[in-house]
Amino acid sequence: MKQAEGGLRERKKLQTRAALTEAALRLALEKGPDNVTVDEIAEAADVSVRTFFNYFPHKEHAILGRNPAHLERALELIRTAPDEQSPLTTMWMIVHDVLQELLSEGSLTRRGELIMTSPSLLFHLMLSSMDDERQLSEALTERIGDPLRAKLIVTSAGTACRVAVELHKTTPDSAPGDLVDAAFQLLAQGIDPDYQKGQV
């Protein structure tokens, strides 16, 4: 029978994975994300290159070090949200849930800024976000019925974060959290009340 959680094997895998993400992030910060090779990361984590690719499909995944638990929690938040809570409010809570953790472990600033400097990283982040998005949309559709609106709410929440981070780079005086809040507010109430379709 398979040993559940506490096995040595399990722990070693977690260790290896942690060592790889740690090394990847550190080296990426030191040398710039595009100047790190998989060879270096593997060597720093003391495993073979081949093993690296057993853990991550792409170099970028190691640097991003995505936490699968975040998606789980987000889905849970959507499923257990009280009826009276509006959908975008739920999304706001999800965003802040993740944001809080990233801030508390101090990896947001390091990793976040890194991501914004590298198109390739950003790209892979978005790529892996696509699947999350799909799952979140499905969960939200389950709740509110309208699939178009559900998808728009989920993707808009994502866009709000991205826009906030980008804008924060050009105007560092405004806090990212405030920008996220402002973006959510705009999206909720409408980004253009004067819109008129079909003035062709």
Add this chain to the structure above:
Amino acid sequence: MKQAEGGLRERKKLQTRAALTEAALRLALEKGPDNVTVDEIAEAADVSVRTFFNYFPHKEHAILGRNPAHLERALELIRTAPDEQSPLTTMWMIVHDVLQELLSEGSLTRRGELIMTSPSLLFHLMLSSMDDERQLSEALTERIGDPLRAKLIVTSAGTACRVAVELHKTTPDSAPGDLVDAAFQLLAQGIDPDYQKGQV
């Protein structure tokens, strides 16, 4: 002195570029976008692999065959929009401008569906869209002042298109154009009037 436009050299470059995108798209459709190699594309277009990379930085760019003229026209539309036209309305016109051309040349369905099947293609598209987005946001900020709102409007328009295409795949009975319109409408008026920030 440099010959302006009609030179043989100029025409040959256009020809080569066209041959490459044509071959890339055709092969991608035949064999699936991830099973095409640059070798094949180059051979089909009767040029060397090295020449391929003189024209496109990535394989995906050839398949996407992005038309630089689209961005130019979009920027022009933003700059010359009448004062009374609301910003999202302008974005709607841009979207339909491109849509119309893609439909008329018949490449939307072929290329569009292809793109949606390949994460790699999708993300090269988004990646190159990021730069477009930046330029469009700047132009729109110029016009309406508020950079956050401008960025949100531009990115939301992009998201609307993406969501519409995705949704069209699962519910093919609704036309993509209608879905785009519905998405724009929702975004304009607000995706969640009951949103309340900070119910933590």
Add this chain to the structure above:
DNA sequence: TAATAGTTTGCAGTAGGTGCAAGAATCTGC
């Protein structure tokens, strides 16, 4: 037609990424 400027190409090299099979480590039932 000769000089010039721009294009194509082959070649050599770096790096990401995968399949396979052998060997090492862990886990299981006894």
Add this chain to the structure above:
DNA sequence: GCAGATTCTTGCACCTACTGCAAACTATTA
């Protein structure tokens, strides 16, 4: 604590994407 099954690691051979360089070629210009 041991034998056998399971799982992980690793080296190796291989494919593909992509870049820099210098030589060969071709259109343009005077």
